[in-house]
Amino acid sequence: MADRTELRAGPERSSEGSALSPPLTTSPRMVLFRAGGERFALPLEAVREVVVPQLPFARVPRAAPAVRGAMNLRGRVVAVVELAPLLGLPADLLEPAQGHVLILDRDRRGLGLLVASVLGVETLVTTAPPEARVPGGPARCVAQMGGGAVTVLDAEALEARAASLFQSPRDQIA
Numbered sequence: 057m058a059d060r061t062e063l064r065a066g067p068e069r070s071s072e073g074s075a076l077s078p079p080l081t082t083s084p085r086m087v088l089f090r091a092g093g094e095r096f097a098l099p100l101e102a103v104r105e106v107v108v109p110q111l112p113f114a115r116v117p118r119a120a121p122a123v124r125g126a127m128n129l130r131g132r133v134v135a136v137v138e139l140a141p142l143l144g145l146p147a148d149l150l151e152p153a154q155g156h157v158l159i160l161d162r163d164r165r166g167l168g169l170l171v172a173s174v175l176g177v178e179t180l181v182t183t184a185p186p187e188a189r190v191p192g193g194p195a196r197c198v199a200q201m202g203g204g205a206v207t208v209l210d211a212e213a214l215e216a217r218a219a220s221l222f223q224s225p226r227d228q229i230a
Contacts, residue, residue, distance in 0.1 A: 088175040092145025102211035104161040134166035
């Protein structure tokens with residue numbers, strides 16, 4: 057299908073530690089992507105699919121700037137939120153139909169995260185256990201990939217943060 061991006065798995069990583077660094081542990085498979093000039097990952101099981109943006113997006117009145125709009129994905133309405141501003145990063149300078157939309161597998165609600173690019177699927181090696189994350193924050197931990205750091209995100213925390221963009225000021229007071 058022309059509107060999907062195939063995700064390819066990369067090489068497996070070993071899990072060795074030293075006396076000077078914390079032991080490395082192998083994480084589940086992750087979808088790797090770029091947003092706001094940074095590298096991020098989400099667990100593969102949290103991402104239903106990756107698609108190119110289906111333009112034009114329907115405008116959402118009085119929505120926060122991170123809300124790009126809604127798109128029709130095979131008859132399903134999907135709210136599209138740009139990930140970089142959702143995380144407090146500068147927005148990616150994307151032309152129309154550039155980037156990718158990560159469709160989250162979240163019950164029956166349609167949420168798509170607009171990212172600059174998808175890098176693939178990898179098994180990452182983490183240096184901090186998931187319990188070390190900031191409570192309520194979208195980051196689970198930091199992982200290593202190809203000698204560089206990748207921030208592993210929590211899909212549920214992202215969904216909650218995105219949902220707050222659609223609440224009216226009246227809803228937020230209650």
